[in-house]
Amino acid sequence: MLLLGLGLGLLYGWVINPVSYQDTTLDTLRIDYKTDYTLMVAEVYHQSNDLDWVMNRLTLLKNESPLHTIEESLKFASQAEYTLPDMFLLRDLHNALKENN
Amino acid sequence: MDQNRGNWYLLTGLILGLLMGIVYSWVISPVSQVDTHPSLLRTDYKDIYRLLISRAYQANNNLPRAEARLNLIGDDEPALALAAQAQRFLAEGGDHEMAVILANLSAALQSREAAENPPVQPTGTAAATDSPKNTEENGENNPDNPATSTQELVSSQTPPPTESPPFILQDSSPICDPTLGESLIQIVATNSSGDGIPGVAIQISLGTDPKDIFYTGLKPELGLGYADFSAEPGLTYQVDILDSGLIISDIEVPTCQNESDESYWGSWEIYITHPN
Numbered sequence: 240m241l242l243l244g245l246g247l248g249l250l251y252g253w254v255i256n257p258v259s260y261q262d263t264t265l266d267t268l269r270i271d272y273k274t275d276y277t278l279m280v281a282e283v284y285h286q287s288n289d290l291d292w293v294m295n296r297l298t299l300l301k302n303e304s305p306l307h308t309i310e311e312s313l314k315f316a317s318q319a320e321y322t323l324p325d326m327f328l329l330r331d332l333h334n335a336l337k338e339n340n
Numbered sequence: 341m342d343q344n345r346g347n348w349y350l351l352t353g354l355i356l357g358l359l360m361g362i363v364y365s366w367v368i369s370p371v372s373q374v375d376t377h378p379s380l381l382r383t384d385y386k387d388i389y390r391l392l393i394s395r396a397y398q399a400n401n402n403l404p405r406a407e408a409r410l411n412l413i414g415d416d417e418p419a420l421a422l423a424a425q426a427q428r429f430l431a432e433g434g435d436h437e438m439a440v441i442l443a444n445l446s447a448a449l450q451s452r453e454a455a456e457n458p459p460v461q462p463t464g465t466a467a468a469t470d471s472p473k474n475t476e477e478n479g480e481n482n483p484d485n486p487a488t489s490t491q492e493l494v495s496s497q498t499p500p501p502t503e504s505p506p507f508i509l510q511d512s513s514p515i516c517d518p519t520l521g522e523s524l525i526q527i528v529a530t531n532s533s534g535d536g537i538p539g540v541a542i543q544i545s546l547g548t549d550p551k552d553i554f555y556t557g558l559k560p561e562l563g564l565g566y567a568d569f570s571a572e573p574g575l576t577y578q579v580d581i582l583d584s585g586l587i588i589s590d591i592e593v594p595t596c597q598n599e600s601d602e603s604y605w606g607s608w609e610i611y612i613t614h615p616n
Binding site: 240241242243244245246247248249250251252253257258261262263264265267268269270272275276278279280282283285286287296299 | 349350351353354355356357358359360361362363364365366370371373374375376377378380381382383385388389392393395396398399400409412
């Protein structure tokens with residue numbers, strides 16, 4: 240009976256009424272939102288050329304490194320068939336970060 | 341007797357197991373926090389997200405894209421949320437440039453809304469609505485193709501959110517209005533049609549000492565072209581409509597009298613207009 244109760248408790252806590260999250264952080268965003276976030280950073284960088292600011296913003300996504308973040312975003316953007324101008328913006332930022340490394 | 345006792349043990353076991361399962365699934369190993377939506381972000385991260393959207397808008401001037409992104413955050417009225425953040429930013433001594441960037445996007449949304457619905461919403465409430473079209477564009481409710489938010493947004497170029505200076509001074513005078521509750525320097529910027537102009541930067545100085553910068557349109561409920569500043573009695577202020585060369589000097593809080601002949605501090609009203 241203990242095991243049955245345990246199973247029912249887990250079912251309730253994980254499936255029927257799991258912990259609902261509020262107040263999340265940027266690093267938990269789904270990959271498409273993360274990619275759009277990165278694209279916004281790329282759009283701003285295209286105008287400002289401020290790599291320090293870029294690093295600061297991308298660090299909030301808590302990946303291995305900002306360069307890794309851009310690489311993930313480029314991969315997703317390519318799979319999701321982003322428009323060419325957006326791909327160029329991401330690629331330009333990727334190149335700038337690579338040169339800076 | 342023994343049989344009854346056995347049944348109770350079974351029930352106790354079930355309840356204990358249930359409690360252990362719930363504790364494990366809620367506390368020890370809850371559902372992992374991944375793949376979340378921007379609307380669930382903590383308030384400070386929402387601020388970062390809004391500011392980034394505003395900066396991206398400043399860079400690409402793409403209002404539909406900015407609006408779609410703002411819809412993801414889930415604010416009831418994105419334009420008001422931007423304006424409120426700009427005000428908070430200024431109140432906390434934040435970077436003026438960032439406040440302007442936030443205010444510009446807020447103003448752009450309000451201007452567009454005012455242009456679309458002038459008779460219904462003359463004070464210009466937020467433009468962003470969670471229409472089915474936008475929802476689809478955002479990729480919400482469409483997990484199979486989440487990237488549509490970006491790829492389908494139109495790269496339309498929108499006009500700048502504010503009209504260019506210079507402004508002409510229409511009126512600058514003390515007013516006695518006991519309903520205001522405090523002494524204010526109120527500025528109303530309009531165009532030649534009488535419509536309020538948001539995003540006009542105003543510098544307030546004590547004498548010639550710059551004290552603060554604020555913007556029209558950050559209190560859209562009072563009009564798109566409205567801005568105010570809390571003034572202290574006994575001080576002489578100067579208002580500078582930035583980038584227009586228009587300076588209004590010798591502004592002082594007037595002394596007023598109510599119907600019972602009691603004195604109270606009044607306010608000052610300034611009307612400026614753009615001739616084009």
